[in-house]
Amino acid sequence: MKIHINYKEFIDKLKEMFDKGDWISCSNSHFFKLQSINDFDKVELTTIRPTEPIKIFLFQYRSNIIENIKKNKTLFLLGVKNCDLQAIKVLDKMFISEYIDENYKNLRESIIIFSSDCPKPNQTCFCAILNSKPYIDNESYSTDINISFIDEKNLILESFSEKGEEILKNYFSNFAQPTKTDFEKRDSIRDFALKKILEFNNEFLKEEKKEKYYKTLKNTYELDNVWQKESEKCVQCGGCNFICPSCYCFLIREYSKSYNEKNRDRVWDVCHFTGYSRVAGGANPRKYKYQRFRNRYQCKFVYRYENFNFYACTGCGRCIEVCPAKIDIRKVIRNLLLAKGEEILV
Amino acid sequence: MSTYKPKNFKILKIIEETPNIKTFTLKPLDETKFNFHTGQFIELTVYGIGEAPFTPSSSPYETETIDLTIMRVGRMTEVLHSMKEGDIVGVRGPYGKGYPVEEFKNKEVLIIGGGVGLAPLRSLILTLIERISEFKKIILCYGARTPQDVVYKYIFPKWKKIKGLEILRSVDRCQVDEWDETIGVVTCLLDKINVDVKNTVAIVCGPPIMMKFTTLKLVEKKFKPQQIYLSMERNMSCGLGKCGHCQIGSYFICKDGPVFSWEQLKDIPEPFE
Numbered sequence: 001m002k003i004h005i006n007y008k009e010f011i012d013k014l015k016e017m018f019d020k021g022d023w024i025s026c027s028n029s030h031f032f033k034l035q036s037i038n039d040f041d042k043v044e045l046t047t048i049r050p051t052e053p054i055k056i057f058l059f060q061y062r063s064n065i066i067e068n069i070k071k072n073k074t075l076f077l078l079g080v081k082n083c084d085l086q087a088i089k090v091l092d093k094m095f096i097s098e099y100i101d102e103n104y105k106n107l108r109e110s111i112i113i114f115s116s117d118c119p120k121p122n123q124t125c126f127c128a129i130l131n132s133k134p135y136i137d138n139e140s141y142s143t144d145i146n147i148s149f150i151d152e153k154n155l156i157l158e159s160f161s162e163k164g165e166e167i168l169k170n171y172f173s174n175f176a177q178p179t180k181t182d183f184e185k186r187d188s189i190r191d192f193a194l195k196k197i198l199e200f201n202n203e204f205l206k207e208e209k210k211e212k213y214y215k216t217l218k219n220t221y222e223l224d225n226v227w228q229k230e231s232e233k234c235v236q237c238g239g240c241n242f243i244c245p246s247c248y249c250f251l252i253r254e255y256s257k258s259y260n261e262k263n264r265d266r267v268w269d270v271c272h273f274t275g276y277s278r279v280a281g282g283a284n285p286r287k288y289k290y291q292r293f294r295n296r297y298q299c300k301f302v303y304r305y306e307n308f309n310f311y312a313c314t315g316c317g318r319c320i321e322v323c324p325a326k327i328d329i330r331k332v333i334r335n336l337l338l339a340k341g342e343e344i345l346v
Numbered sequence: 347m348s349t350y351k352p353k354n355f356k357i358l359k360i361i362e363e364t365p366n367i368k369t370f371t372l373k374p375l376d377e378t379k380f381n382f383h384t385g386q387f388i389e390l391t392v393y394g395i396g397e398a399p400f401t402p403s404s405s406p407y408e409t410e411t412i413d414l415t416i417m418r419v420g421r422m423t424e425v426l427h428s429m430k431e432g433d434i435v436g437v438r439g440p441y442g443k444g445y446p447v448e449e450f451k452n453k454e455v456l457i458i459g460g461g462v463g464l465a466p467l468r469s470l471i472l473t474l475i476e477r478i479s480e481f482k483k484i485i486l487c488y489g490a491r492t493p494q495d496v497v498y499k500y501i502f503p504k505w506k507k508i509k510g511l512e513i514l515r516s517v518d519r520c521q522v523d524e525w526d527e528t529i530g531v532v533t534c535l536l537d538k539i540n541v542d543v544k545n546t547v548a549i550v551c552g553p554p555i556m557m558k559f560t561t562l563k564l565v566e567k568k569f570k571p572q573q574i575y576l577s578m579e580r581n582m583s584c585g586l587g588k589c590g591h592c593q594i595g596s597y598f599i600c601k602d603g604p605v606f607s608w609e610q611l612k613d614i615p616e617p618f619e
Contacts, residue, residue: 065350099586102347221615249590252350252583256393259354259434264397266350269590277591279581280398280420283554285594285619295593303596 001159001168003175004182010147010155011040013171020074024057026050027079027116034078045079045116045147048125049316053245054084058091058107062267065252069103071110080115080143082136083127083316087245089141090304090312094248112163115143119189121197124317126330128197129207132315135190136160150178150185204330205337213311216337217301224290226339230332231293233325238270240319240327241296246312249276271295297332349586352391352436358411360431363497367462368427369403369415372437379409380437384473385444385466385577385605389585390414391436392429396422399441399582401604403465405472412437415465415497441585442604445470445549445575454482454541458560460489460532460552464497466577467551471505478510485512485539489532489556493517493525514538532556533563543568551577558618561608571609578603578617 005013014023015037023034025043031050034040057075095104117135118125127134136146144164148156156178159165178186198207220227241247251269256262269276272292278284286292304312313329320328355372362368374380382388387401398420404413418427429435447470455474459467467486474484486505490496496515506513514535516528528535532552548569550560557576564574578599580592587601595614597603602610611617 065347068347094588099349099588101588102349248588250584250588251591252397252589254391254394254396256391256436259393259436262351262393262436264350266589271590277580277593279579280423281417283619285580285616287619291616299590299593303593306596 001165002178003157003168003172004150004154004178005157005172005175006154008153009175010157011043014040014078017076017167017171021076021112022073023076023078025079026054026077026084027081031056043078046119046149048118048120048122049081049084049245049318051243051318051321053243053247053318054080054087055091055245055248057111058088058104059095059248059250062265063103064263064265065103066262066264069106071106073110075107075111076114077111078114079147080113081118081316082115082132082134082140083118083125083314084245085113085115085136085141085143086127086132086314087316089310090246090308090314091248092141093308112167113143114145114147115140116147117149117186117190117193119149119193121193121200122317123200124320125197125315126201126205126317127315128194129201129205129330130213130311130313130315131208133190134193134197148186149189150182154182156182156186201330204328204334211305212337212342213301213333214305216340216342217298217333220294220298220336220340223336223339226336227290227294230327230335231290233327234272234289234293235325236272236274236289236292237324238272239322239324241270241272242268243318243322245316245318246300246314271299297329301333350438350584352389352397352438354434355412355437357429357431357433357435360429363415363499364495366418366427367415367495367497368418369413369497370426370435371404371411371413372435373411374437375434380412381409382406382412382440383444384447384469386440386442387466387582387585387600387604388412388414388437388439388441389582390426391438392422392425393434393436395425397436397583398422399579399585399600401466401469401577402440403468405469405476407473407476415462415468417462439585441582441600443602445473445605447473450474450547451480452482452545454546455484456487456539456541456546456548457484458487458532458536458548458550458552460556460560461491461495462497463552463556463577464488465551467549468498468501470549471511475505475508475511478508481510482545483510483512485514485541487514487516487532487535487539489516489518489535489552491518493520512539531559533559536560536563536567543573547573547575549575549577554618561618565608571612572607574608576606576608576611578606578611 095101250266354375359371582600587598592599
């Protein structure tokens with residue numbers, strides 16, 4: 001179902017839905033929980049993804065893994081961008097394919113996503129060069145309803161799931177269908193955003209074609225000197241791991257009082273930390289900083305690509321913003337491509 | 347989340363193998379049976395201290411109890427070594443894929459172990475002994491640092507009597523008259539054996555450096571990468587391929603291993619570090 005609606009009417013309708021669950025704005029510079037219906041007026045749908053990673057709603061920084069999380073209240077995520085949908089795709093693959101993580105599954109099933117297009121990309125955005133787009137269409141990963149923009153005041157709402165279809169039917173049924181002109185206007189906004197991202201990245205990388213990043217990063221073991229140089233400035237703060245919406249590694253902490261009072265939790269872990277892969281006795285498969293640095297890139301572009309056939313990097317650019325050493329993932333990849341003699345500007 | 351919740355096991359018996367290695371016999375408190383495939387590992391919890399992965403050294407045909415042979419190397423094993431018979435520990439698992447025993451049928455099985463690395467291999471050997479007629483022959487090459495560091499000293503006399511099982515042992519160094527078998531690193535035993543390389547599988551387990559040089563030696567002896575099986579160890583922590591700690595290339599040791607063929611690992615950088 002697709003409808004045309006103006007912005008004010010849309011916000012008013014959301015206000016009617018306020019008590020259906022908890023509402024989180026996923027589009028302003030920071031996530032925030034809507035405390036009252038008036039908070040809907042603070043939501044800015046056209047900004048890029050928030051600073052924090054979206055995983056905080058599905059796979060919290062610290063969570064008990066002995067007890068089951070029971071989540072009955074619906075959580076509405078409003079304004080989720082395509083890069084964050086891509087992150088949810090990675091997390092779903094890790095936590096609810098093969099082996100089902102019950103706590104993740106419970107949280108995941110309680111979520112309803114109102115995604116939105118991303119018409120104003122930032123300098124650090126690079127989704128478009130990773131086979132992704134700054135807007136949501138049929139190729140995007142599961143959302144319930146998508147919001148796209150016709151102009152400053154008018155929107156298109158589009159359902160992508162049964163849940164979304166039901167919401168549109170229940171709350172938005174008396175709105176007209178979008179016209180051909182509406183779609184054309186929307187498409188030009190989408191094209192503009194896409195071109196903007198390619199333009200921002202022009203000095204780094206061109207669009208990914210023919211598994212170029214995978215193939216390049218897979219065989220870089222002989223390029224130790226490049227990895228060493230690129231990782232030189234890294235202070236191993238773990239910022240990029242924590243802020244990454246698709247980094248999912250965790251550490252299990254055991255602190256049971258006794259064998260009948262079991263207690264353990266899991267916290268996010270960081271593959272840049274020295275102790276991450278160290279084993280008892282002190283041996284460490286990734287002793288040196290450049291090995292751990294390389295591992296993060298290869299995990300995203302090689303290992304998970306081999307496992308899932310898609311990159312575990314979403315192009316959200318959070319790691320570029322967070323890095324105190326100003327390490328830019330795009331520059332690192334560009335320098336590797338150059339070192340391999342790949343033509344990057346074609 | 348029952349997956350991460352260990353079941354309580356009672357320590358029935360503790361055998362002191364060497365000054366820093368002990369074998370613990372565990373039995374489920376609720377008297378249930380514990381089934382595993384040889385080569386699979388379990389996560390052992392010392393409550394309040396930590397959890398670590400170990401491969402049982404007992405036969406999978408024994409389902410009442412499991413044996414774990416553990417070296418004292420870290421914080422958790424330090425506490426474990428101070429525990430007494432009757433104490434309670436936690437076990438979850440088994441996890442991973444074990445030894446592909448079916449693929450060893452009608453072949454010569456060459457088992458090479460170093461130090462405490464004999465633990466998972468003991469489970470394999472006990473499995474092979476149960477059905478010894480299915481294999482052409484079994485050769486065990488075992489190396490330890492000194493005669494004191496040899497584990498399962500009480501088992502070798504029994505094993506040496508078994509027809510179809512050939513045993514060669516070495517120690518790196520020893521006092522005069524202390525050892526009447528080979529002196530040298532375990533790879534030198536490989537020069538003493540007589541196998542039909544084309545119809546042999548080699549199974550290796552031991553410290554990283556030993557695994558590395560043994561693999562190189564086997565490759566030199568014209569073993570194909572698919573004929574060499576390695577028991578890999580990293581800090582497998584969740585056991586389900588989720589937490590990321592035991593990642594090796596695109597594999598997770600806990601889920602895709604811990605037994606790998608050299609074919610799977612040969613292109614991964616520093617697999618033995």
